[in-house]
Amino acid sequence: MFEKILIANRGEIALRVIRACAEMGIKSVAVHSTADADAMHVRLADESVCIGPPSSTQSYLSFPAIISACEITGADAIHPGYGFLSENAAFVQIVEDHDLTFIGPTAEHIRIMGDKITAKETMKNLGVPVVPGSDGGVPDYESAQKVAEDIGYPVIIKATAGGGGRGMKLANGPDELETAFRTARSEGKAAFGNDEVYIEKYLGKPRHIEIQVFGDGKGTAVHLGERDCSLQRRHQKVFEEAPGPAIDAETRARIGRVCADAVSRINYIGAGTIEFLYEDGEFYFIEMNTRLQVEHPVTEGIFGVDLVREQIRVAQGLPLSFTQDDLSVNGHAIEVRINAEKLPNFTPSPGTVGMYHAPGGLGVRMDSALYGGYSIPPYYDSLIGKLIVHGRDRPEALSRLDRALSEIVIEGIDTTLPLFDALLQEPDILSGNYDIHWLEKWLAAHG
Numbered sequence: 001m002f003e004k005i006l007i008a009n010r011g012e013i014a015l016r017v018i019r020a021c022a023e024m025g026i027k028s029v030a031v032h033s034t035a036d037a038d039a040m041h042v043r044l045a046d047e048s049v050c051i052g053p054p055s056s057t058q059s060y061l062s063f064p065a066i067i068s069a070c071e072i073t074g075a076d077a078i079h080p081g082y083g084f085l086s087e088n089a090a091f092v093q094i095v096e097d098h099d100l101t102f103i104g105p106t107a108e109h110i111r112i113m114g115d116k117i118t119a120k121e122t123m124k125n126l127g128v129p130v131v132p133g134s135d136g137g138v139p140d141y142e143s144a145q146k147v148a149e150d151i152g153y154p155v156i157i158k159a160t161a162g163g164g165g166r167g168m169k170l171a172n173g174p175d176e177l178e179t180a181f182r183t184a185r186s187e188g189k190a191a192f193g194n195d196e197v198y199i200e201k202y203l204g205k206p207r208h209i210e211i212q213v214f215g216d217g218k219g220t221a222v223h224l225g226e227r228d229c230s231l232q233r234r235h236q237k238v239f240e241e242a243p244g245p246a247i248d249a250e251t252r253a254r255i256g257r258v259c260a261d262a263v264s265r266i267n268y269i270g271a272g273t274i275e276f277l278y279e280d281g282e283f284y285f286i287e288m289n290t291r292l293q294v295e296h297p298v299t300e301g302i303f304g305v306d307l308v309r310e311q312i313r314v315a316q317g318l319p320l321s322f323t324q325d326d327l328s329v330n331g332h333a334i335e336v337r338i339n340a341e342k343l344p345n346f347t348p349s350p351g352t353v354g355m356y357h358a359p360g361g362l363g364v365r366m367d368s369a370l371y372g373g374y375s376i377p378p379y380y381d382s383l384i385g386k387l388i389v390h391g392r393d394r395p396e397a398l399s400r401l402d403r404a405l406s407e408i409v410i411e412g413i414d415t416t417l418p419l420f421d422a423l424l425q426e427p428d429i430l431s432g433n434y435d436i437h438w439l440e441k442w443l444a445a446h447g
């Protein structure tokens with residue numbers, strides 16, 4: 001059994017893992033850059049190690065720095081959180097070569113799902129419905145024209161190695177194809193060092209529905225329903241909820257089963273998310289994330305499980321602590337992402353926090369590494385907190401969100417909190433009637 005886990009991350013997700021460790025009687029080790037010496041994860045962990053200068057490449061992304069920190073502290077395992085090294089197959093390999101355990105999937109599964117073409121092919125072969133598109137990579141513009149004619153416009157050109165919404169270009173008709181094709185390629189090359197692209201039918205008004213799966217690595221896997229993450233800005237999620245307002249119990253059971261079967265057949269281990277676009281009652285696979293996601297707390301809210309604890313358990317070879325039959329949806333949960341950004345343009349707003357007061361009360365969870373007087377460093381992403389509410393049903397969760405928002409105080413910096421107050425005034429949000437374009441359109445009209 002693990003005695004000590006090193007958390008190769010920072011911010012709220014590092015706290016999330018430290019808390020799970022503490023409850024399981026496992027010691028935690030925080031790593032931090034020099035810019036994070038005063039960060040909350042350093043204070044809450046049992047031990048901490050400085051692993052380098054502010055730049056992520058020299059600290060949170062540095063294999064040797066993190067492996068050395070494990071060796072110095074005698075940690076048995078590494079939890080990567082999300083982002084940073086969480087989906088880096090080469091890192092997983094190095095961790096294993098040092099006789100340490102990576103708390104997450106195998107290097108092979110990370111590699112397969114990290115390449116969008118192989119991921120799509122694998123999922124298709126496992127019986128998961130995918131978006132119509134090219135069979136694999138599209139080598140040149142002439143082939144692109146052919147594929148686009150076959151599947152019909154509009155089409156989207158996507159970089160195989162893309163992520164975070166980068167390397168994706170829309171072509172509404174033949175006249176837009178060449179530019180879209182070339183830009184997606186060069187963005188893929190610049191951002192991910194890989195210019196391979198593929199083509200998909202562009203869906204006009206889908207919802208983003210993702211299924212949480214969990215495997216024990218030995219062929220047993222379950223699903224924990226869906227999250228609706230359609231409210232996005234520049235392909236980044238800002239508001240997530242579970243269950244999805246557009247998904248009924250029968251649909252959940254059907255697609256959930258397809259996903260659980262698929263991951264059980266590949267002996268998947270740990271937490272994973274299978275992302276779909278959902279339009280006119282049909283699911284279309286877009287990608288699989290082989291890690292814990294930012295929005296996992298909404299799933300924890302409605303199923304009453306601790307996903308990080310479960311990750312740590314299966315990494316030690318223990319069985320899942322629940323079966324599919326044990327899992328039932330209870331109520332409704334919503335998460336909003338609080339970023340240190342100035343509206344209306346979402347410009348990063350790092351700086352020193354004055355007063356900080358977290359909301360509380362029944363059904364309210366605030367996952368944040370903020371504290372009064374904390375200086376938010378400018379080097380990392382701008383997520384500073386996640387407010388998660390749970391209620392017996394969607395209306396109760398919405399009013400609880402409204403109430404919790406009214407309690408939060410974050411002084412000294414600009415945040416995205418006012419966006420959520422405004423969204424809660426919108427009839428479409430209150431009725432759950434939105435697709436993946438809703439927020440962009442709303443922002444354009446209310447900017």
Ligand code: ADP
Pocket residue numbers: 131156162163164165166168200201202203204208232235275277286287436
């Ligand atoms: P990334 O890895 O960059 O997040 P995804 O493939 O997950 O890329 O797509 C991100 C978002 O882009 C989706 O949530 C959706 O909003 C949009 N998108 C992706 N594929 C399509 C498609 N075929 N049609 C319409 N929108 C799409």
